[in-house]
Amino acid sequence: MAGPGVEPQIAGIMATRQTILVGLSGGVDSSVAALLLKQQGHEVIGVTMRIYSDAIPIKSRCSACYGPDEDDVAQAQEVCETLGIPHHTVDLRQEYKDTVLGYFRDEYLAGRTPNPCVRCNHRIKFGVLLQRAEESGVRFDRFATGHYARLAQDATSGRHLLQCAVDKRRDQAYFLCMLTQVQLGRLLFPLGELTKDRVRELAREHGLTTHSRPDSQDFVAGDYTPLLGVEEQPGPIRNTKGEVIGEHRGVWLYTIGQRRGIGIAQQPPLYVLRIDAAANTIVVGMEEELFTTTLTARDMNWIGVETPRFPFQATAKIRSFQTAVPCAVRSGEAGRVVVEFPAAQRAVTPGQVLVLYDGDTVLGGGIIE
Numbered sequence: 001m002a003g004p005g006v007e008p009q010i011a012g013i014m015a016t017r018q019t020i021l022v023g024l025s026g027g028v029d030s031s032v033a034a035l036l037l038k039q040q041g042h043e044v045i046g047v048t049m050r051i052y053s054d055a056i057p058i059k060s061r062c063s064a065c066y067g068p069d070e071d072d073v074a075q076a077q078e079v080c081e082t083l084g085i086p087h088h089t090v091d092l093r094q095e096y097k098d099t100v101l102g103y104f105r106d107e108y109l110a111g112r113t114p115n116p117c118v119r120c121n122h123r124i125k126f127g128v129l130l131q132r133a134e135e136s137g138v139r140f141d142r143f144a145t146g147h148y149a150r151l152a153q154d155a156t157s158g159r160h161l162l163q164c165a166v167d168k169r170r171d172q173a174y175f176l177c178m179l180t181q182v183q184l185g186r187l188l189f190p191l192g193e194l195t196k197d198r199v200r201e202l203a204r205e206h207g208l209t210t211h212s213r214p215d216s217q218d219f220v221a222g223d224y225t226p227l228l229g230v231e232e233q234p235g236p237i238r239n240t241k242g243e244v245i246g247e248h249r250g251v252w253l254y255t256i257g258q259r260r261g262i263g264i265a266q267q268p269p270l271y272v273l274r275i276d277a278a279a280n281t282i283v284v285g286m287e288e289e290l291f292t293t294t295l296t297a298r299d300m301n302w303i304g305v306e307t308p309r310f311p312f313q314a315t316a317k318i319r320s321f322q323t324a325v326p327c328a329v330r331s332g333e334a335g336r337v338v339v340e341f342p343a344a345q346r347a348v349t350p351g352q353v354l355v356l357y358d359g360d361t362v363l364g365g366g367i368i369e
Contacts, residue, residue, distance in 0.1 A: 148191055
């Protein structure tokens with residue numbers, strides 16, 4: 001899909017000076033995104049969102065996205081001072097609580113494993129943040145972040161396309177799969193053609209103190225039970241014959257494919273196969289029972305095409321860190337898709353995100369059922 005008729009979006013807008021709002025997290029990636037845009041002659045404005053609330057604490061920061069953000073805001077302000085650009089802070093604690101933490105809680109308590117980063121990007125970072133910034137009087141033409149992804153536009157259909165970054169080890173297109181055409185049409189990803197090593201070099205060369213800051217690795221580091229606001233709810237652990245062989249502490253503490261922390265010593269080891277939240281039950285079994293060749297996904301957001309022509313061939317990821325694998329995609333009931341893999345996939349997990357690709361171009365994403 002990234003062939004004739006598809007042109008990098010950034011090439012068409014860099015010829016003219018624009019006002020670009022840059023989402024600054026206090027890390028090296030967003031700092032260098034702002035630096036590059038400033039070097040290209042644009043009017044750059046920094047913005048940082050506050051999302052952490054002491055009323056919903058976590059026990060450990062550990063380079064997590066959700067945690068005390070005073071240091072992050074201070075780092076973002078320092079970057080703006082170094083670059084000579086204005087900085088704004090937007091309080092989104094209530095919106096984040098309602099939209100991301102509420103979703104996180106509901107999914108885990110329902111026995112599913114959510115991806116809060118995908119939710120946050122769609123609803124908060126590329127949604128409410130821009131709305132609140134404009135309501136506060138900040139005027140801008142485009143919004144940029146330090147995500148490792150690329151944008152392009154189909155010259156025939158005019159659709160905005162989302163593509164994988166050049167640095168495949170850092171590619172974050174997976175986490176952006178729910179963005180709409182309206183959102184994509186206003187975005188810039190200045191780091192899409194760069195490697196992480198080069199980004200850190202640029203930060204050092206230009207005196208940005210963020211060059212040595214560690215990357216955020218997780219949504220939450222440490223015990224996330226306080227985010228759920230629940231007490232332990234013990235229940236049975238059953239084998240595939242239905243026999244009770246142990247007791248769990250709460251279904252939200254488990255995910256499909258988990259081996260450690262089950263609390264049952266056995267050889268060969270047991271893995272979580274299913275989570276039945278309604279019955280407050282965990283089902284465990286052998287690792288070979290984790291594999292399947294078929295999944296169903298709902299709430300599909302199509303980016304590369306307006307309306308797909310089923311059936312079609314693609315590649316797919318069922319978790320962010322895996323390599324995309326070949327698959328066949330056909331239409332399911334009520335807007336769902338059914339994905340079939342020639343090679344069985346391990347630990348397909350309800351609540352996680354399916355992303356479909358045509359080469360480096362994201363076709364769309366949805367939620368695994």
